Amino acid sequence: MRLSRFYQMLEHEFGAGQGRMLVQDTVLGELGHRTPEQALNQGEDPKTVWFALCKNQDVPRERWWGPDMEPKR
Template identity: 50%
Template sequence: MRLTEFSELMTAEFGTSADSLLADHVLIELDGRTGSQAIEDGVDPKQVWLALCRDLDVPRQRW
């Protein structure tokens, strides 16, 4: 997944909270990193997207 697609999905799903979630929400599934940290560390944005969706109970049809 490209970062532009990831960014579009984040904005569509979480609106104005997207940037805060990415920077502040710690994901145990990603070794206790935030989404931003994980992406900076080279984790595929798709994996970050899926981890956020699971952690924040996004309905599966919107993953």
């Protein structure tokens, strides 16, 4: 996943304002107790960050791939 896709999906799922806040302020144990922003800035794969954020926010699994993508089988 590219970083641009991460931010598209973030905005679609949470809205621009809330999405920005989640990326900056949510500390995720799954990411080594870093925020998504810190993890991305330190080179973490955007897909790993996205899935960790989805789990933390209880996003239903069927929406983890965004509005126009299905998981590859």
